[in-house]
Every structure is written in structure tokens, then in C-alpha cells.
Amino acid sequence: MSNPPLSRARIGDVARLAEVSTATVSRALSNPDMVKPGTRARIREAISTLGYVPDGAARALALGRARTVGAIVPTLDNAIFARAVQGLQTTLSNSGYQLLISAHEYNLSAETEVVRALLERSVDAILLVGQDHAAQTYELIRASQVALVIMWSHPSAELAAAGETPPSIGFDNRLIGQLAADHLLSLGHTRFGAVSGFTRHNDRARERIEGFRETLAQHGCTLPDACVIEQPFGFEGGRAGLQHLLKLRPSPTAIFCGNDVLALGCLFEAQALSIDVPGALSIVGCDNLPIASQIMPGLTTILLPTYELGERAARAVLHWLADGEPPPHERLPIELIVRGTTARPCEAALQPTLA
Amino acid sequence: MSNPPLSRARIGDVARLAEVSTATVSRALSNPDMVKPGTRARIREAISTLGYVPDGAARALALGRARTVGAIVPTLDNAIFARAVQGLQTTLSNSGYQLLISAHEYNLSAETEVVRALLERSVDAILLVGQDHAAQTYELIRASQVALVIMWSHPSAELAAAGETPPSIGFDNRLIGQLAADHLLSLGHTRFGAVSGFTRHNDRARERIEGFRETLAQHGCTLPDACVIEQPFGFEGGRAGLQHLLKLRPSPTAIFCGNDVLALGCLFEAQALSIDVPGALSIVGCDNLPIASQIMPGLTTILLPTYELGERAARAVLHWLADGEPPPHERLPIELIVRGTTARPCEAALQPTLA
DNA sequence: CTGAAAGCGCTTACAG
DNA sequence: CTGAAAGCGCTTACAG
Numbered sequence: 001m002s003n004p005p006l007s008r009a010r011i012g013d014v015a016r017l018a019e020v021s022t023a024t025v026s027r028a029l030s031n032p033d034m035v036k037p038g039t040r041a042r043i044r045e046a047i048s049t050l051g052y053v054p055d056g057a058a059r060a061l062a063l064g065r066a067r068t069v070g071a072i073v074p075t076l077d078n079a080i081f082a083r084a085v086q087g088l089q090t091t092l093s094n095s096g097y098q099l100l101i102s103a104h105e106y107n108l109s110a111e112t113e114v115v116r117a118l119l120e121r122s123v124d125a126i127l128l129v130g131q132d133h134a135a136q137t138y139e140l141i142r143a144s145q146v147a148l149v150i151m152w153s154h155p156s157a158e159l160a161a162a163g164e165t166p167p168s169i170g171f172d173n174r175l176i177g178q179l180a181a182d183h184l185l186s187l188g189h190t191r192f193g194a195v196s197g198f199t200r201h202n203d204r205a206r207e208r209i210e211g212f213r214e215t216l217a218q219h220g221c222t223l224p225d226a227c228v229i230e231q232p233f234g235f236e237g238g239r240a241g242l243q244h245l246l247k248l249r250p251s252p253t254a255i256f257c258g259n260d261v262l263a264l265g266c267l268f269e270a271q272a273l274s275i276d277v278p279g280a281l282s283i284v285g286c287d288n289l290p291i292a293s294q295i296m297p298g299l300t301t302i303l304l305p306t307y308e309l310g311e312r313a314a315r316a317v318l319h320w321l322a323d324g325e326p327p328p329h330e331r332l333p334i335e336l337i338v339r340g341t342t343a344r345p346c347e348a349a350l351q352p353t354l355a
Numbered sequence: 356m357s358n359p360p361l362s363r364a365r366i367g368d369v370a371r372l373a374e375v376s377t378a379t380v381s382r383a384l385s386n387p388d389m390v391k392p393g394t395r396a397r398i399r400e401a402i403s404t405l406g407y408v409p410d411g412a413a414r415a416l417a418l419g420r421a422r423t424v425g426a427i428v429p430t431l432d433n434a435i436f437a438r439a440v441q442g443l444q445t446t447l448s449n450s451g452y453q454l455l456i457s458a459h460e461y462n463l464s465a466e467t468e469v470v471r472a473l474l475e476r477s478v479d480a481i482l483l484v485g486q487d488h489a490a491q492t493y494e495l496i497r498a499s500q501v502a503l504v505i506m507w508s509h510p511s512a513e514l515a516a517a518g519e520t521p522p523s524i525g526f527d528n529r530l531i532g533q534l535a536a537d538h539l540l541s542l543g544h545t546r547f548g549a550v551s552g553f554t555r556h557n558d559r560a561r562e563r564i565e566g567f568r569e570t571l572a573q574h575g576c577t578l579p580d581a582c583v584i585e586q587p588f589g590f591e592g593g594r595a596g597l598q599h600l601l602k603l604r605p606s607p608t609a610i611f612c613g614n615d616v617l618a619l620g621c622l623f624e625a626q627a628l629s630i631d632v633p634g635a636l637s638i639v640g641c642d643n644l645p646i647a648s649q650i651m652p653g654l655t656t657i658l659l660p661t662y663e664l665g666e667r668a669a670r671a672v673l674h675w676l677a678d679g680e681p682p683p684h685e686r687l688p689i690e691l692i693v694r695g696t697t698a699r700p701c702e703a704a705l706q707p708t709l710a
Numbered sequence: 711c712t713g714a715a716a717g718c719g720c721t722t723a724c725a726g
Numbered sequence: 727c728t729g730a731a732a733g734c735g736c737t738t739a740c741a742g
Contacts, residue, residue, distance in 0.1 A: 008500050010735065021713045026737055036711055051498025056477040057415035058735030061718045066412055068455070068476060075441065077662075082437035086430065089458055093469070098476050100423070101456045103444055114448070121411040121423060121453050143406025145363050235649050268649045291646060294590050294623045307432075365719065376729045381721055391727060413719030416734045 009050035017046035029054065060122055069317055070100040070118035071127040072111060078233060080259065080287050080306050081129070084151065087310020088127065095318050097124075108201050112137045119144045125317045127151055131165070131203045147320045151313045153203050154331050167320070169313040169330045173204045176302050177211025177256065179336045180284040183300065184254040185219050187282055192216060193227045193252030195241030195262045205230075205258050208286065212256050227252060231262065238265015239272075246273075253281060260285040260292050260301055267299060278340040288337055298339030305332055364405035372401035384409065415477055424672055425455040425473035426482040427466060433588060433616065435642050435661050436484070439506065442665020443482065450673050452479075463556050467492045474499045480672045482506055486520070486558045502675045506668045508558055509686050522675070524668040524685045528559045531657050532566025532611065534691045535639040538655065539609040540574050542637055547571060548582045548607030550596030550617045560585075560613050563641065567611050582607060586617065593620015594627075601628075608636060615640040615647050615656055622654060633695040643692055653694030660687055 015022045020039060027034045028043040035043070046052070060066035069092055073081040089099045100118055104111040112134045118126060119140065125147035128137075141148050148166040153173060155165035184192065192212075199206040213223040229244045231237030241262060245252055257263035263285025270277045277283055277297060285292060288303035309332055316327035370377045375394060382389045383398040390398070401407070415421035424447055428436040444454045455473055459466040467489045473481060474495065480502035483492075496503050503521040508528060510520035539547065547567075554561040568578040584599045586592030596617060600607055612618035618640025625632045632638055632652065640647060643658035664687055671682035 008498070012735080022736080023714080023738075024712060027712085030737080034711075039711080051495065053471065053474045053495065053499050055416070055735055056475045057412045057421055058718090059475075059737080060412035061410070061416050061720085062735080062737040064718070066476070076431070076437045076444070077434075077441045079432075079434060079437070082431045082434070085456075086432045086458060089431070089456060093457060093472070096472075098455050098457070098472055100453050101440075101444060102448060102453070103441060116408065117448070117451075117453055119408045119411075120414070121421070139406065140408070143363070144408050235645060264646075264649070268651075271651060290590060291619075294619070295650070296623075296626060367719080377720080378722075378730080379728060382728085385721080389727075394727080410719055413734090414721080416736085417719080417721040419734070 009052040011052070011054065013050055014043065014046045014052050017050065018042040065124050065321070066122045067096055068098050068100055068121065068123050069125045069127065069314075070102070070115075070121070070123040072102045072104060072114050072118070073129050074106050075103045076101070078261065079289055080304075084306045084310035084313075087307040088314045089310075091311045091314035092318070095314075097314075097318070106198070106201070108132070108134045108137070112140065115140050119146065124321055125149065127313055127317065129153075129204075131155065131168075132201045147317060147326070149313055149316050149320070149327070151309060153207075155329065160329055165329075167316055167327045167329060169309060169316055169327075170332070171204075171304055171309075171334055172331055173207035174211035174214075176286055176304075176334060177208045177213070178215040179302055179334070180208075180256040180286070181212045181215035181219075183284060183336055183338065184256065184282055185216070185221070187254070189252075189254035189282060190221060191250055191252045192221060192223050192254050192256070193245040193248070194223065194229070194256045194258075195238060195245070195266060196228060196230050196258040197233050197237075197262070198230050208256075208258050233259065233261055235261060235265040235268060238262040238267075239269035240265075242266040242269040242273075255281065255283050257283065257285045260287040260289040260299065263299055263301065264289075264291065264295070267295070292337075293339065300336075300338050300340060303335045303337050305334075308332060364407040366407070366409065368405055369398065369401045369407050372405065373397040420479045420676070421477045422451055423453050423455055423476065423478050424480045424482065424669075425457070425470075425476070425478035427457045427459060427469050427473070428484050429461050430458045431456070434644055435614065435659075439661045439665035439668075442662040443669045444665075446666045446669035447673070450669075452669075452673070461553070461556070463487070463489045463492070467495065470495055474501065479676055480504065482668055482672065484508075486510065486523075487556045502672060502681070504668055504671050504675070504682070506664060508562075510684065515684055520684075522671060522682045522684060524664060524671055524682075525687070526559075526659055526664075526689055527686055528562035529566035529569075531641055531659075531689060532563045532568070533570040534657055534689070535563075535611040535641070536567050536570035536574075538639060538691055538693065539611065539637055540571070540576070542609070544607075544609035544637060545576060546605055546607045547576060547578050547609050547611070548600040548603070549578065549584070549611045549613070550593060550600070550621060551583060551585050551613040552588050552592075552617070553585050563611075563613055588614065588616055590616060590620040590623060593617040593622075594624035595620075597621040597624040597628075610636065610638050612638065612640045615642040615644040615654065618654055618656065619644075619646065619650070622650070647692075648694065655691075655693050655695060658690045658692050660689075663687060 011022045011025050015025045028040050102114040115137050127149050129152050131153045150166050150168040153170040159165045197205045216223050229241045231241045266283050285299050285301035288301045292299040292301050319327050366377045366380050370380045383395050447454050457469040470492050482504050484507050486508045505521050505523040508525040514520045552560045571578050584596045586596045621638050640654050640656040643656045647654040647656050674682050
């Protein structure tokens, strides 16, 4: 407390000051009731005098686990991933684990390097988003024998049955497309379009579109490839997507967007073009971002409990690390949230003046 | 590659397979040109055969640094912090550092525990948001002798001159309030209000309001305490803030919000109350979230380069760790972004029918 | 209840 | 250019 110490206090410094061995200090810290209360008090005293904080690297080396979990998301610059990470972090933190976080910006080979970097920090487990990853990524994780949990996706029934997939805590992405299609069909639409993120290396995006397309097909409607436009995530992507779809003849009256950011982009572009939503055009998004309920006329969307996804994924990891047993797959419930009027749009109204 | 190894490969396994010592393997990894190309090739071969990934804990212990940096933000569930973290992460990652991330949800004593948890992971540096932290937090970091960099805030001139503050990479939060005041004054407003996050334990929020108030005072206008309403961050906070301000008599015609989320909440509430913005009410936010430019009629705001903040903070940390020299304070430029009409509002129009 | 000692998996002077 | 050996700061059987 007087003059600053020359170097950070070590367990040996504490032991010396408390007049015990380092073994006893170590026990006082990790197994308090193995040491006599009086000794414990002296040690506590010494620790606070010296401002001792144990060295995690040494601890991790001795214990063989670091109490650290690594998560890799496409980007943090998307409320949806940020929220899930928040759920992860809070849950892990409450159990004494820390979260090492990285983003790969939708670049699968960057992801492999990030995984390597995390493994080199001796994480106890790794969390990835989706099933689509470089073979090398899976190989690296397998060879390192760390726990791997997949978030967001749900493995196909066959794969899951064959036990071929890592434990997955996710959504039924195909069902998302199906809910959107059912809703839009129920409004009486017959001409559909979709704005999606890039589907390459993104099983979530792919399955959402597939689910949408299949459900339409079951009702005798088609979704031609030309009616599915892939755009970068972001408002501008959504705006460009709508512009593209409106150039089609006949143009769609109902649009399913892979997420709310794209859907909001569509909505803003429609407003700019004075297209009445939902009067003349129906838009369905996905995620239920807070903003979706705030804007006028409000955005119909599919609620994905992403914070809870993070929580559940964290719990799955914690159980795995505690039991040694891989956790079961989990599929989180999703829900269609209808906002705005649900009246069948008047198709005639849809004659925008394009810039 | 054949049957899965019983346990993760160690440096000794690589050495044995490549018929060299562990010292040589270590050198091949960290100082390649200290080892003969032929040996290097055998080692490379062995590494890939075994899928060897060095153990970071052991490495950190031997080297005395973990190549890991810890950051603590109030929450990730706010685009502004998520973006900065993204900037941090990307920059650190490019220099071979990993980011350990935690949130404290605006709870200062939770923050102290989080700091302890990070220190116990032997991070090389810690990044905090703002100057307001528990004394214990500062003490813990000082005793651990890890680098500390403050983000978002800029220390007051006196403190900085006295060298009392940790290196800070931030904004001039007082100037933010000043820019907002100057803008609103230039529109001819005379009655002002403010919606702020909680100012307790939040120097950014406090300084923004102070800057706003001081600038108004310099122009003969006052901002009574009753005209500053503190609300939790979130759209609902902004909405409640506007409701509160509209109950005042006379009610303000110009509102400064501590950030864009609150400002958007105000704007949505105004829309719900059919108050014309910016015709009857001027709102200025802060951050320039992407959504601010998308909504109609658009939100006047103050652009804070938060991604760059993360980048710069990461660079400051990296330099510090490389040089041993604490980096200088840095103040990032901010900019008023005017959106919507700038006409003086017709005060008579502001007679909302409150629910 | 406590201590002496070995060991966790690396790195790096030191010697050759 | 390479190897034997000590050391980084903890933890934990083992012995008392």
C-alpha cells in the first residue's frame, strides 16, 4: 500500500507474508474449508495487502483448463449477434468463465485462422455460428479436443440421427421460411420475392429461403431464382434488393427478407418510392429487432430469441465441460409477429416511379 | 490422421516425430530463421501430421504475456459499443492479439469483479469505457501492473496535465453538448430540454449535458434541472423522456438526447403523438447510428466515429505493450450531421394531445 | 490441517 | 544451427 511494488505479487509473496506454504495459499483460494480459519484469515490479509491476483496462465497450465470459452461470430456489428454474445457473456461470467470473442466478417478461411488463434489461447470450448465451416476448421477443433457447440442452426434430421454433428443450439431455419410463406399466402399473395444475405457459406440464409420456397411450392406457387436477390446485410442491401425485385415483371407483392435489417432496408426504400406498406406491398422480416416494433407502420417479422440463444449455448458448454458429456441438440421456439394491417394488398397500387 | 490421438499433441510429440529437441520446435515456431530449412520442413511436417496447436497457457507463462487484451463495456446490446468492440477486435486480431470481452450493465461494482476476472486470465491490458470507475477497480489494475486505456472519454485538461489519468482515447463529450446547443440556438429555439442516460457513474452522459447547459447559458438561455430527464437507454426511455418533457409548461421546442437510441425513442413518440419533427419540435441525437439516416424525416445527430475509436484504442494498447511507453491521450473528431429541415419550428404547432 | 516436491507445456539463455 | 536444463507461477497427490 505504501510504495508501489517492483513487480506484481506472486503466490510466494503471499505465502511468505502469511507465514505459510504456497500450497496452503493455493488451498485457501480454491478449497477454503481445507484450511484452518485462522490461517485463512492471515492469508486473506496478506492477499489484500499485496493486491495479489493469481496468474491465470499458470493456473490454466496446472489445471489443464483455462475457464475461457471462445466464440466466433460473423460480425458484432449486427444487433442480432451482439445480443447473442451478450447472452453468452453474461451466462459464462456468472459461472466463472470468460469469453474470448472474434469475428470473421463472413470469410470462412479467416475463420480457420481465428479458430487457431483461439485454440492457441487454450480455450476450453469453441462456439461457432451455423454449420457451414471450412473442413480445416472442424479438423483443427477435433485435433485439439476442445468442446464445440454450434449456434443458430439446427442439424438436419439425418445428420443428427447419425450423430455426425456437433451439439447445436439453434433455430429451425427452414421453419422460418415456412412461417413467412404461410403468412404471406394467408394474405392472398400470389407473386413472391425474397431478399437474402449471401447463401454461400451460410446455411441459415440458405435454409430460410429453401423453407420459404418449399412452402410456396406446396401451395402451388413458385419462387423463381430471379425472385431471390442476395445482398450484403445492411439497410443498403435491403434497399437495393427491393429495387431489384421491383424491376421484375410482374413484380412481387410479397417479400420475405432473411433478416430485419434487410427488411427494414426494403421498407425504407418502399417509403422513399411512396409504395404503401403493407397496403401495396407486404414485407416479412426475421429477428424481431427492437426497432421493428417502433417504426411506422411496424414490421411483420419472425421473433428469434437471440439473447436466450446465447444463454442456452453457454449453458450447454458449461454442462459439457462439467459432465464431460456432450449436450443434446436444442431447438429454440420461434414466433411470427404480425404488425400493420393484414389486408390483402391492392396490387394495382404497386406502380412505383423508379428513380 | 489415422486413429484419433489419445490426447492433444504436445511440443514433445512434435519433437519426437521430427527427431529434434523441443527447443528446436519452439524456435521453428517463433523464430523460423534460427533453424535450418531442412529441419524446419521436418518440423512443419510433424506439426501438421499431429495437428499440433501450441498451448497458450504454457506459452503465456513462459513468456510473461498472454497476447490477450480484456475490454469491459457497459453492454454489447447497443450498436455503439458493439461497433467499437468490433474495431478493437479486428485491430487486435491483426496483430496476433485476442480480445476477452465483458459487460457490466452499468453496475460499477460488477465491473470491479469483471476486472478481477480478466486479471485472473492474465490479460496484458485492460480497456474500460469512461472515467467513472470504482476506486477498487483502479486499485486492482494498478496493483496488477497491466496497461489500462480508457475509451470514450477525454480527461479534463487539469487532470491530463497532472498526468493523473490513464491514457484516454475518446471524444470531447462536453463539445458534443455544445454542438447540439449551437445548432438548436441557431434554429432560434429558446426553450430546451434534454433526455439523458443516467448520469451517475457515467461521465460521458454528465459532460454532454454540462456542455449543453453551459453553451445555452453563454447565450442567455437556461436549462433547468426539471428539463433534463434521465432515462434508461432504449427506445422506451426516449419515449418516456419526451412524454415527461411535454408535460412541462412551457414545454421545450428543442431536445438534446444523450444518444441516438434515446433520440429515436423521442422521435417515435413524437410521431405517435402526431407532433411534427422537425417542424414543431427539433431533436438532436448523438452517435449517428446507421438507422439515423434511414428513418424519415431523418435524425440530426452528432457523428461519433466509434469503430475508429475501437481501432485507435487497440493501436494505443499495442504500442504500449510493444514500447513500454504509455500512449498519449487522443481525442477523435466529431461532427454535427444535420438532417431534416432546419427551419425555426412554429411553436404554436406544439400542442400535442397527450394520451 | 499443512508443507516439500513434482509437474503442467512452453521458452530461452547457455554451451557446444 | 541445435540440445540439455532451468524456469515461468500455479496445483495437488503424498506424507506427516
